[in-house]
Amino acid sequence: MAYKDYYDVLGVSRSASDADVKSAYRKLAKTYHPDKNAGDEKAAERFKEIGEAYAVLSDPEKRKLYDQYGHAGQVPPGAYPGGAGGFQGGDFGGFDPGQFSDFFQQMFGGRGGFAGAQGGFRNPSGQQVNIEDLLGGLGGAGQSRRFVQNVEGELQVTLEEAYSGSDEVINVDGKRLALRVPAGTRDGARLRLAGQGPGGGDVLLTIRVLEDARFELDGDHLTTTVDVPAPVAALGGDVKVRTLGGQIGHLSVPPGSSGGRRMRLRGQGWPRKDGSKGDLYVRLNLTVPGDLSEREKELYRQLRELRPG
Known part of the structure; x- marks a missing residue:
């Protein structure tokens, strides 16, 4: 080999x-x-x-x-x-x-x-x-x-699996072992399967949490980005936000919001040991449709004339 x-x-x-x-x-x-x-x-x-x-x-x-x-x-x-x-x-x-x-x-x-x-x-x-x-x-x-031999290895999980917890099956010396990755597990956390290694030793696992392009983790808080149509940012309105756990939440965008603004959804961040959660911060990304109708183009032209520069 x-x-x-x-x-x-x-x-x-x-x-x-x-x-x-x-x-x-x-x-x-x-x-x-x-x-x-x-x-x-x-x-x-x-x-x-x-x-x-x-x-x-x-x-x-x-x-x-x-x-x-x-x-x-x-x-x-x-x-x-x-x-x-x-x-x-x-x-x-x-x-x-x-x-x-x-x-x-x-x-x-x-x-x-x-x-x-x-x-x-x-x-x-x-x-x-x-x-x-x-x-x-x-x-x-x-x-x-x-x-009696202790063995070590790494188990890679996605950020969402680490957030919600996941059931995993691993192979050690030809033996299938089931284990539970607890919700809120951090990168670098260690799991111990007592007596499951060769000769009755322990299996020691280091958890490696993979990065997720949709969410950033900083301490107990998560940050994600959501697209907001320009008219909603200007006039205010609700936008849908997907949390890391898969739920769909609603965020009320105030009138006059600009791109890059951060808003907070309390209690939607990373799970803590005491059962509470951090917060989810939502970064606004203003969008303009690439296929504007003639009527929409005309309205944008009028807006440009009203607010030049």
Whole structure:
């Protein structure tokens, strides 16, 4: 299996800062998000690659190991049973089990998963190594040892899913696990599935909330933009506003409103732990129809004559 270089996947250099990595990821995730590329298998695969690359390069320890050893399948000699300097009974041959555990950290299938979950790992000689063999067969002849192993990964959710909460299913070592992402979950939040990892370890998930072109999140408040016809902005009137939760609200636009004006819908922002919500700010975008009738054009000409400049 050929692996792509994670730096190439995100289009950044090996000396890229954390901010550069995050910025590149967000731009690419927005471009290739499934919501914008329904039915496009190539875009879905690209989106998965982007998530895998970011999962490693955004984590200082994982990035350090990746820079040193490459992909998880390219484990240093001696990291597998039977290799030079490998495990003999309970001896780890000088290799730190804490580092060894990072090679089991994979990206969850779909919007998250574990890299290598489809087909396992390969040892330095290129032979396929099953994760069950690694976790259950590291003992000497005639004995079986199973190491309790915590595994980590990232789960990507849309802004709307993070807002309302969502039910997800992930695959860990061939086992399907159901979980609930609570309403109001923030980017970077951690979920723990106790005892669901290989050998009875825990599955630790970091939630990554994708950006949404329709809404901006700042603290507990959301901002969206709504189109307002020029006559409504001039004379006042109601316009419909779609909230992040999918509801349709009505906003009363005062007469003489200008483009860029911000108005507030209280209690329509991000959910808080106490059950309340922040506010939704609505930015007005004045619009003029591109297909004016002759009567409409005449009225605009009269308006221009009445208010020149």
